[in-house]
Amino acid sequence: MRNNNQAIIKKVSQRYYRANRTRNIVLACAIILTTVLITAACSIFYNYSKLSTHQELKENGTTANAVLSRPTQKQIDLLRGMDILQPELNIQYKLGSLIGNQGQAGIDVNMISATNWEQFSLSLVDNMQGAYPTENNEVMMSTWLLNRLGISTPQVGMGIPLSVGINDIKMGGGAEVQTLSFTLSGFYEDTANISTENKRVAFFSEALLEEYPQNTPDLVGFFFKDISGYQDKMEQVQTSVVIGENQHLIPSYDGKLNMSVKNFFIAALVVLFFMFDGYLIIYNVAYISITRDVRFYGLLKTLGMTYKQIKNIVYRNAFRTALFALPVGILLGWVLSFYVVPLALSSFAGAESMNTQVNSWVLLISAIFSLLTMFMSYRAPAQKAGKTSPIEASKFTALKNTKQISKGRKNAKIPYMALKNILRNKKRVFIVVLTLFLGTSTLLTLMTFLKSFSVEEYINAEVKYDIAMYNHVTRASFSPTEEQHFTPELMAQISAVDGIREMEKTTVVSIYQHYSDPIYSEWLRIANEFKGSMGEELRDKTLYEEDPRTNFWGLLIGIDDKKVEEYNRTAETPIDIEAFSKGQISLVTDINGSGIPIGAKIPFTVIDSEKTFEVTVGGQMTFARDSMNSGAAPWLIVSNHVINNYHPDAVLYSVKVNAKIGEEQDVLDAITLITSSDHSISRTSKIEQAKAFDDLKRSFSYLAVVITIILSSVGILNFMNTMIVSVLSRKQELAVFAAIGATKKQIKRLITFEGLWYALITFTFTLTVGSGINYLAFHVIRENLGFGTFTYPIVPLLLYTCVVFFLCGIIPLLLYRLVSRESVVERLREVG
Amino acid sequence: MAVLKTEGLKKYYGKDPNTVKALDGVDLEIKEGEFIAVVGTSGSGKSTLLHMLGGLDMPTDGKIIVGGKDISKMTDEQLTIFRRRNVGFVFQNYNLVPILNVYENIVLPIELDGNTVDESFVESIIETLGLSDKQINLPNNLSGGQQQRVAIARALATKPSILLADEPTGNLDSKTSQDVLGILKMTSTRFHQTIMMITHDEQIAQLADRVIRIEDGKIVAAEGR
Structure with missing residues (x-):
């Protein structure tokens, strides 16, 4: 049947919209809050992906979409000619290496x-700062490298003499080393997560390249004009340029943001949580509004409007509100992002230098999520409106009570009556309490995290020493040509610092061992079992046997006798300290020494000197890796008393210091001063780490406050709307109450109690269910962090409880004022 | 002895020249134990009179003396307390509290006053009104007549000086109406309860001890039986 009456539907829905101002405002607020939450969450995850993608690119050192290694001139010309590529190419030539500059020991630096x-x-x-080199005497490098070379405050234009070996790789390391003077044309900070080859690069001009021409570039990077269809375009490039045998076409940045499955799952969960919160309030607003207007829908039905048309009117009204509320929510969410994104990402490397960006796609996706939430929330209420039967509607009273009897005799007391009143619509109570509950439980969980993972515990779990100093170079890469940075002069200075309680030293010597089945077979079996369980490639002893210097190297570690004493205190099989101290025995570690038989005599060769020694294994002890590079062979531990017998002036890997109580800051200041001149010494301290952890916690607490405020607003708004309707629809009932002798005070008490019941139910759930969830969540986080003591946030919860109770008590009172302005007689007459 | 007395009671709505004189100088005296019916056409001012006497509305001029006290001088708070101690209301549409059962509805005014319930008195009312087996029922499970009986019981529970009934049978069929009127009449006799009932039905009014006729805000006739 033809049923076209859009015009009248439009008209009715417009009039209806205007007649429902309060509802529209509440709905708009609900949509705005939901949208703000979703937008902020989407922004955080978008920026997180961007950050991690960016960090990954930093490690690659280029934003090129793909890189071709060792390109021929013909291939470069072909690439230049391809119309799917941008004309600018990133052609890199390796000119040679920096060789033997001061502070360069242990690292290769490519030119x-x-x-x-x-x-x-x-x-x-x-x-x-500055620019890429253009002149033949110009150079650019990272501040990290400049630091290494002894320049801590670089200036553009300053002169830098460098000792270089041009073409040294081509010539197999036999290039002539010459010292050239350069001018620093630019420098920059490299903030890649991990130290990569890109840090160890000095950049030079094309002019210098012309002076020392190279046959083939090292690589060429390029951009696609349009990133879409990445795979197809890569194949197109592959077929066009004909990749040679020694060449690789390496896909790099495909324009997509990377997000691990786990992170995607977390993001989805958070957005869904916010959508659920939004769903609850919008659903409740819609449901209440439709219940109230059921007579109106019944009338429309009576007058001949169809199911579809009524649904249409309901949706139109909702979308009309959204038309205004959605952009406002998006805008507020966008603004809020600039505050919350830095807070949320503060713990990730590279976040300090990141600019928060919210692109239009994020906003669009947020808008879609919000609209989806609204649509889902409105579905059931719209259907209900559409299905209204005219007869039922005319008889409808909002407060139907299907119960036939009630056994009590005491319920005429105000608190009981209040409870009974709110329980007239249990579903509504459930929804309101649930939204309030989401707010309180979120607060509870966030506060528990902030309280349970205290700075002290973090420090105790993660940081054993007040100050730890490392030979940074040794830490970055073990090389046989390590320099001693903790020189005897420096050590003397450190020891002389007032307030040091104890000091612990760790020395290292690079060695290689000589594989033999009787000593190593059990060790290899255990190692391979572990590798197998991790899905890694198994070790092959023939490699060890063929070239032990390359494949079977490890560390000879020197420790203080004190450390063994400490170990003995809790060890099941204590170690003979005297024998250890005299060098009669050495130890293996629990990290990579399991399976080495006690009593075995292990021969090893020091890499530097090629001198061979033998030690007897006298036990195994637990040992913290402390970021040491491992090598394939098991580590051997000897006493610091004897390590110099194997290698004179063995490199000090770390010096750790504990200060006397109360003098930590003084010791830190003194040591910072002493070590600041040598950039190869890195330093961590309890005080600095505690401060960093504290800063991180502060960021999270700000974020927690923002989330709690928004979620609580949703709960309170939902409560408010429910109370408005509840008070308005019981206008006459309350008037009767007044007529039979209830004073204004008593009626206010009744309504206040109704509000307080909501708060009480919410907190009962929070204390039971919420605390349970909270406790579980704490344990999950604790598993990941490895420290933390469950601390229930009593004070914040108490304060928050007071606020919620206050609001739940005061809001109904204010609402009642609106109603009680009319006299009892007027209100009695209203419903006839 | 007069339980209730009005002197020159006036209630005007609006301002000149559109003043509506709902009550225009009513002098009335009701004796203890009397059952009075007030009749009049729609808009004659009978409901306004009832609201004034019950302390729900304030007069423009004149005095209302209930139990020796002039209620026209009372504050809102005083009026409410006066009301719950001295006046019982019965409305056309019963106006029971839906969440409370029959017993709880009846004792609600007593509870509101913070008094302990006089169980034996309440029991006797419940029994007299034939509600003994309905005590735990909720209002939505009662017929109209039963609901009105609960409303009457509620009005009687506080032993008020006067019971004001506003068209108590307006929503009931004629058989039930007779029933409810019989109950009113009986309570008047048994509890020596002063009752003032508003109705537009002449036949119903004839059951009262005295009928007061009101037109355009003035008493035009008072007839005893």
Whole structure:
């Protein structure tokens, strides 16, 4: 049947919209809050993916979409000619290496001349000063490298003499080393997560390249004009340029943000949680409004409106509100993002230098999620409105009570009556309490985290010493040519610092061992069992036997006797300290020494000197890896008293210091002063780490406050709307109450109690169910962090409880004022 | 002895020249134990009179003396307390509290006053009104007549000086109406309860001891039986 009456539907729905101002305002607030939450959450996850993608690119050192290694001139020309590619290419030539500069020991530094560096790499570095070299005597490098070379305050234009070996790789390391003077044309901060090869690069101009021409570039990076269809385009490039045998076409940045499955799952969960919260309030607003207007819908039905048309009117009204509320929510969410994103991401590397960005896609997706939430919330109420039967509607009273009897005799007391009143609609109570509960439980959980993971515990769990100093170079890469940075002079200075209670030293010597089945077979079996369980490639002893210097190296570690004493205190099989101290025995570690038979005599060769020694294994002890690089062979531990017998002036890997109680800051200041001149010594301290952890916690507590405020607003708004309707629809009932002798005070008490019951029910659930969830969540986090004591946030919860109780008590009172302005007689007459 | 007395009671709504004189100088005296019916057409001012006497509305001029006290001088709070101690209301649409059962509805005014319930008195009312087996029922499970009986019981529970009934049978069929009127009449006799009932039905009014006729805000006739 033809049923076209859009015009009248439009008209009715417009009039209906205007007649429901309060509902529209509440609905708008609900949509705005929901949208703000969803937008902020989407922004956080978007920026997180961007950050991690960016960090990954930083490790690659280029934003190129793909890289071709060792390209021929013909291939470069072909790439230039391809119309799917941008014309600018990032062609990198390796000119040679820096050799033997001061502070360079242990690291290789490549000399690179690159084209279009700014386009390909500038966005991956921070605080760029100056520009890429153009003249043949110009150089650019990272502040990290400059630091290594002894320049802590670089200036653009300063002169830097460098000792270089041009073409040293081509010539197999036999290049002539010459010292050239350069001018620093630019420098930048490299903030990649892990130290990568990119840090160990000095950039030079094309002019220098012309002076020392190279046959083939090291690589060429390129951008697609349009990133979509990445795979197809890669194949197109592959077929066009014909990849040679020694070449690789390496896909790099495909324009997509990376997000692990786990993170995606977390993001989805958070957004769903917010959507659920939004769903609850919008559903409740819709449901209440439709219940109230059931007579109106019945009338429309009577007058001949169909199910679809009524649904249409309901949806139109909702979307009309959304038309205004959604953009406001998006805008507020967008603004809020600039506050919450830095807070949320403060714990991730590279976050300090990140600019919060919210692109239009994020906003669009947030809008879609919000609309989806609204649509889902409105579905059931709209159907209910559409299905209204005219007859039922005319008889409908909002407060139907299906119960036939009630056994009590005491319920005429005000608190009981209040409870009975709110329980007239249990579903509504459930929804309101649930939204309030989400707010309180979120607060409870966030506060528990902030309280349970205290700075003290973090420090005790993670940091054993007040100050730990490391030979940073040794830490980055073990090389046989390590420099001693903790020189005897420096050590003397450190020891002389007032207030030091104890000091612990760890020394290292690079060695290689000589594989033999009687000593190592059980060890290899255990190692391979572990590798197998991790899905890693198994070890092959033939490699060890063929070239032990490369494949079977490890560390000879020197420790203080005190450390063994400490170990003996809790060890099942204590170690003979005297024998250890005299060098009669050595130890293996629990990290990589399981399976080495006690009593075995292990021969090893010091890499530096090629001198061979033998030690007897006298036991195994637990040992913290402390970021030491491992090598394949098991580590051997000897006393610091004897380590110099194997290698004179063995490199000190770490020096750890505990200060006397109360003098921590003084000791830290003194040591910072002493060690600041040598950039190869890195330092961590309890005080600094505690401060960093404290800062991190502060960021999270701000974030927690924002989330709690918004979620609580949703709960309170839902409560408010429910109370408005509850008071309005019982206008006459309350008037009768007044007529039979209830004073205004008593009626206010009744309504206040109704509000307080909501708060009481909510907190009963929070204390039971919420606390349970909270406790479980705490344990999950604790598992991951490895420390933490469950601390129930009594004070914050108490304060918050007071606020919620206050609001739940005061809001109904204020609402009652609206109603009680009319006289009892007027209200009695209203419903006839 | 007069339980209730009005002197020159006036209630005007609106301002000149559109003043509506709902009550225009009513002098009335009701004796203890009397059952009075007030009749009049719609808009004659009978409901306004009842609201004034019950302390629900304030007069423009004149005095209302209930139990020797002039209620026209009372504050809102005083009026409410006066009301729950001295006046019982019975409405056309019963107006029971839906969440409370029959017993709880009846004792509600006593509870509101913070008094302990006089169980034996309440029991006797419940028994007299034939509600003994309905005590735990909720209002929605009662017929109209039964609900009105509960409303009467509620009005009687506080032993008020006067019971005001506003069209108590307006929503009931004629058989039930007779029933409810019989109960009113009986309570008047048994509890020596002063009752003032508003109705537009002449036949019903004839059951009262005295009928007061009101037109355009003035008493036009008072007839005893």
